[in-house]
Amino acid sequence: MIPDFHGKKITKIPELNIEEYSELTNVKISLRTTISLNNLRKGILSPLVGFNSYEDTMEIMKESRLPGGVPWSIPLLLPVENETFQNILDGDMISLNYNSKVKAILSVEEKFSIDRNKYCQKIYGTDDKLHPGVESMMKQDNSYLSGKILGISSDQEFSEFSQVDPIELRKMFKARNFKSVTAFQTRNPPHRGHEFLHKFALLTTDALLLNPVIGPKKPGDFSDNEIFESYKIYVDNYLPQKRVFLYPLIYTMHYAGPREALMHMIMRKNLGCS
Structure with a gap:
């Protein structure tokens, strides 16, 4: 039979009305994060409704599961530049921007860092920087945000390819x-x-x-x-x-x-x- 959505529910995030949020603090995000946002918007990453918290990340590293027990093997992290990270407070509402375009609005609930060598050993099986996943992790600042995503832009990268809903x-x-x-x-x-x-x-x-x-x-x-x-x-x-x-x-x-x-x-x- 055609299966239920993972975690028994689809979690699609509403499309963003960019004009309502023009005055927020802008936070630069990577292409990887932008692609993840589009997959969250479409429900491809159900049951996630946003980026993983510190507790989520530790549980996924240890058990390959979300805290509620649903299988999930790679944390969905939101890395930001350290200088930006220092100026953001819990409870702030920020816009996530890629190539000067607003991609999503986030209500910040948590700021955290992780032991990146331990993370790489758990997720990739190595902390060798010649590994492309390890290299990507080590290039970014050890500064992560999580919180409630209020909306995501429908403007996706790789628009010449029709990603299915x-x-x-x-x-x-x-x-x-x-x-x-x-x-x-x-x-x-x-x-x-x-x-x-x-x-x-x-x-x-x-x-x-x-x-x-x-x-x-x-x-x-x-x-x-x-x-x-x-x-x-x-x-x-x-x-x-x-x-x-x-x-x-x-x-x-x-x-x-x-x-x-x-x-x-x-x-x-x-x-x-x-």
Whole structure:
């Protein structure tokens, strides 16, 4: 059967009316954070309603679960520059900005720092700075915020790619009476080994969602266009189109091994894959 949303509920965050919040303190955020905001807005990261707190982060590091027991393997953190961090107080309302555009409004509830070496050992299995996830973590200031997100802009990065809405995708599955859907996660163009997996999935489930990752990756990975254009040619010529769906997942890879594999499963579960 098509599964419930992770944590039994979808948590979509309302679209932001930017004009109402023009006078707030502006806080710069990264592209990774901007992409995470869009996935929160769409419900792809259900049951999260915002960035993880210190307590959340410690529990996820230790148990790969949220404090209530729901499986969750990589903390969703909101890093900010240390100078900005020092000037923000609990209870402040701030705007989160990327490339001089307001992306979200946050009511700050907590400021915290973490032991980043311990974090990297737990999440990535190493604190070697040659690891792309560790490198990304160590480059940012050890200053994090959490709180209530009041709204998120619908203006997304990578707008040339049509990221699917979980509710709309689930409606498509329901309209076709699909009871089981296999998701295929990839950050590479298709090859013959993939083709075997895809066709085997179509023998055992009703439909296949090809869900390549679009977004920042490590040096040496294929470009977004190379990945997605090759998949369009492949789907058009080699797969039964009534049972195959091709949509990108706009996401920043962590390269976190088994923990990232679990996160990919959670996101595809929220998209309706069984």
